[in-house]
Amino acid sequence: MDVIRLITPKASNGHGFILVAIDYFTKWVEAVSYFNVRQNAVCRFIQREIICRYGLPKRIITNNVSNLNSAMVNEVCVKFKIKHHNSTTYRLKMNGAVEAANKNIKKIDLMAVLHIEEVSPNELNPWKVYFDGASNALGHGIGAVLISPNGKYYPATARLNFNCTNNMAEYEALVLGLQAAIDIKADAIDVYGDSALVICQMKGEWETRDPKLVPYKKLLKLNPAKCTFGVTSGKLLGFIVSEKGIEVDPDKIRAIQELPPPKTQKEVRGFLGRLNYIARFISQLTCKCDPIFKLLRKRDPGEWNEECQIAFDKIKEYLTNPPVLMPPTVEKPLILYLTVNRNSMGCVLGQHDETGKKERAVYYLSKKFMEYESKYSALEKMCCELAWTAQRLRQYMLYHTTWLVAKLDPIKYIFEKPCLSGRIARWQMLLSEYDIVYVSQKSIKGSAIADFLADRANEDYESVSFDFPDED
Known part of the structure; x- marks a missing residue:
């Protein structure tokens, strides 16, 4: 771990x-800019960027x-049983991997920009695309x-199932x-990336010599004849994006509603797989489909019965009028x-609209408890759910x-409990980087997410106790 000092010129936010x-085994580099690197910034970097993300x-x-x-850094190392070593004074450059990474970071601009110029009335206010890949x-x-x-914001991620550099x-x-920008028919795009090689090759400043990269250079040519500009909505990664928000593709809903009741496990998996693709739109999906999930058990899977049919029909009825999700806006x-x-x-996950009086859903999540979690x-179930949700919705909640x-305040239980068990300490570490504030349900007035709140009053809801367990 090392510090690059006094970047010239400074970043737009004043960080210098x-x-x-750098991880010595995988050579993975983590870098964060700061206005000034003090001891509390170093401790925060170790906890948030290293421990919370990689263990x-x-x-x-x-x-x-x-x-x-x-002393603060040493205290963090002692707390988490991390051995802290210093490079010898006779060879200050012995930390060669970090020094090599520093040279590369100094050579390239951290945000190289490639602007795709098109004649457009919206050139002064274009879409922005940030991309990054890792192997x-x-x-x-x-x-x-x-x-x-x-x-x-419209994020997209994917895992590659083939070997690549x-x-x-x-x-x-x-x-x-x-491809996402083309699907949404953006008329002007600013593309940002941290790969100097890709940026310079796309701008024509560097020659593409690696035979593995030549196909990409030939592929990435914008054909104006195949693009349509000035539209108000379009398909993006399988969803319909418009001014109203993010909607389910009607073709996918039609494919689900036309399915007959499944008769085999393979057909059950096919039905649940289709639902999983649009799970972010379905409130309490796991609870609604619990009878169908039981058909996939290895021991005593059971057969399709009336309870499964009721759940099957409820899902189809729900999809006749699916919710429209709203991408989160900044500073709210x-x-x-x-x-x-x-x-x-x-x-x-929801957020108030522009008026501040109505709530709009951003993302629905549900999960079946593991045997030990049940x-x-x-x-503790509430704490477990909060930690799992924060990991799944990290791209939203982190910023x-x-x-x-x-019904309960898991934040108070996790961060104020005097004696931490193994799992509570793990939840505390996972949640320490988020800004989460507990509020009572009464303080949220005029909620528009009625379908989810109605499901909260479930008959099999477990009775709760406001006393902390394992305390005198």
Whole structure:
């Protein structure tokens, strides 16, 4: 771990320092910019960017600068049983992997920009596409985020099931972002990436010599004859995106509603697979489909009965009028509703609209408890659900303040409990990077997410106790 000092010129937000860490095994680099690297910034970097994302490292190697060797940093290392080593004074450059990463970071602009110019009336306020890809020992993944001219975010991620280099992953991420922009019929695009090679090759400044990358260079040519501009809505990654929000593709709803009742396990899996693709639109999906899920058990799977048919019909009825989801807007808090049933848990993430009087749903989630999780107390189930939801909705909750609405306050239980067990300590670490504020349900007035709140009053809801377990 090392610090890049006094970047020239400084970033647009005034940051002039970069804190860099590299994993010696995978060579994965984590870098975060700061206005000034003080000891509390180093501790926050270790907890948020290393421990919360990748787990506890065995050792951390730094040089002998004071901000990387402060008492606060040593206290964090002792708390999490991390061995802290310093490079020898006789060879300050012994931390060669980080020094090499520093050179690369200094050479490239952290946000190289490629502007795709098209004659358009909206050139002064274009769409933005951010792309990134990674390839390491854990796998190959790509991601892209589209930002509309009015500031709405449309994230997309994918896992590659073939072997590729890091440069190939960057190109695949660029293809994902551009394909999404084409699907939504964006008329002007600013593309941002951190790969100097991809950016310079696309701008024609560098020659493409690697035979593995030549096909990408030939593919990434915009054909204006195949593009239509000036539309108000379009398909994006299988969904309909318009000014109203994000809607389910009617073709996918029609395919589900035309399905006959499944007779075999293969047909059951096919039906549930189709539902899983649009699960973000379905409130309490796990609870609604619980009788159907039981047909997939290895032991005593059972047969299709009247209860399964009722659940099957309820899903079809629900999809006759599916909700329209709203992408979250910046500088507005999110509202997270949590509910815990006996065998499953569900949540909905929402946000107030422009008027501030009506709520719009952003994302629905549900999950069946694992066998060991079903043995937790009601309060611990709520904590477990909050930690799982924060991981699944990280791309939303990490950059917004989140108001938590639930029957119990898991935040108080996790962060104020004097004696932490293993799982509570793990939940505390996972949630420490989020800004979550517990509010009572009465303080949220005029809720428009009625279908989810109605499901909260479930007959098999487990009775709760407001006393903390395992305390005197």
